[in-house]
Amino acid sequence: MPEPKKYHLIVGSVVVATLFWFSVTMSGAFKAHFNVPLAVANLPEDMAVASELPEEVEVTLEGSGWQLLFLSVSHQMKFVMPGNRLSKSRTIQLASVMRDAMELPSGLSVVSAYPESITVDVDRMITKTVPLRYPVRELTFKPGFGLSGEVQLSPDSVTLQGADRVLDGITSWPIETKSYKDLSLPVLDVLPVEDSLGSLVDVSPATVQLTIPVEQLADMEFTEVPVEVQDVPDGKEVLLANATVSVYVRGGVNTLSNLEDTDFMAILDYARIEADTSGMIDPRMNIPAGVTLLKIEPEVIRYTVRQDEDR
Known part of the structure; x- marks a missing residue:
């Protein structure tokens, strides 16, 4: 059995050798897959995206192990697709566009992307105002109490901004439903407006005030x-x-x-x-x-x- 001092020397040598091997290895070239958030920016002012796009795309990057490790830890990557050339619908080859548009550290490069391509539909941007709808999930009262007036929303409408073909058939907009049980006092609550179409539609305001007038009957x-x-x-x-x-x-x-x-x-x-x-x-x-x-x-x-x- 090695003497105690020699044992520590052996362990130290192994650790140093491992670190040296890891450092040299990580300096070599590797490939890694990343899920990158997708956004479209700088569209012409009178145009809007009219098709559902994936929230993320998978990109394969090549570079040194150290650079890829840093990216996987920092989560700082995003892909902002330039929209200034999207005056009409078109199919985008993702890998090609990402090589030009992604801001990557020197030494990293885009190898491939999945999906390989996406179709971006664009249309004339419009703005319209529609009434809010509030489907009550459950509304109950304590014995002897009830509504003393109409349930009110303030404001009672929202402004929508998006592509013409997306907004064309929309005649009302939902807010988040909520249950109110065994009421004996008036309710004043703030509820979020639903974000059912995600990035396709900008909705304003984002919240509304709900008033439920309750009194003893x-x-x-x-x-x-x-x-x-x-x-x-x-x-x-x-x-x-x-x-x-x-x-x-x-x-x-x-x-x-x-x-x-x-x-x-x-x-x-x-x-x-x-x-x-x-x-x-x-x-x-x-x-x-x-x-x-x-x-x-x-x-x-x-x-x-x-x-x-x-x-």
């Missing part, structure tokens, strides 16, 4: 709601058996406390009266937002139509 009666006949032609007069109706509604406590009889309206359309043969008709109710109609009394209103001798 109550039932209330309004006994002197006026009845109005609309679109009565000249020379006609409609006499009503009831000038007012009673309305039973449900809504938030605070909402109901601020309402009066005149905030409601029972409407009779003359066109329906003219088509009716029974002499009675159910009114169309105009009620404030955030209020649910439970019942009206009477349910139908008797009427008489006569010539207006004063006209």
Whole structure:
């Protein structure tokens, strides 16, 4: 068995020899594969990309082992495809373009790329504004509570910028859905706008404010709601058996406390009266937002139509 001092010398010699071998070896030429993020820049101002492009491309580089090792650790590579020559759709040979466009350290070169080629479709850039849509995933309330108004988004629309053929069929834009359960208080939340088309479409703004008005619910009666006949032609007069109706509604406590009889309206359309043969008709109710109609009394209103001798 070697003496302790000789043992340390042997180990040290092996380590030095290994490091020397590794250093010499890494100075030689190697090939390595890298996944590189892909982007398109410097398109003509009035043009936009109209086809889905891969987020990354695989490139094979050749160079010294040290350089390739540094690149694999630093993750600093990206491929920005020059778009200043893309005035129309064309097929790009990736390896050829990457040799010219990628900024690589001296001594590194592009050997190949996968996919070998990609087709870049371009089209006229347009801007359009579309309403937001919010498909509620789940909305529940604690007993005795409910909506006291409409669920609102602010802003209620977004501005889209992209290629004409991409935006042509888009009539609305989604936001991220979220569940709200057992609510007893109003909700004020900020939700991100969906990025469903990735780099093809720029969406602004990126977030919207969601308001869900929640109150304790109550039932209330309004006994002197006026009845109005609309679109009565000249020379006609409609006499009503009831000038007012009673309305039973449900809504938030605070909402109901601020309402009066005149905030409601029972409407009779003359066109329906003219088509009716029974002499009675159910009114169309105009009620404030955030209020649910439970019942009206009477349910139908008797009427008489006569010539207006004063006209």
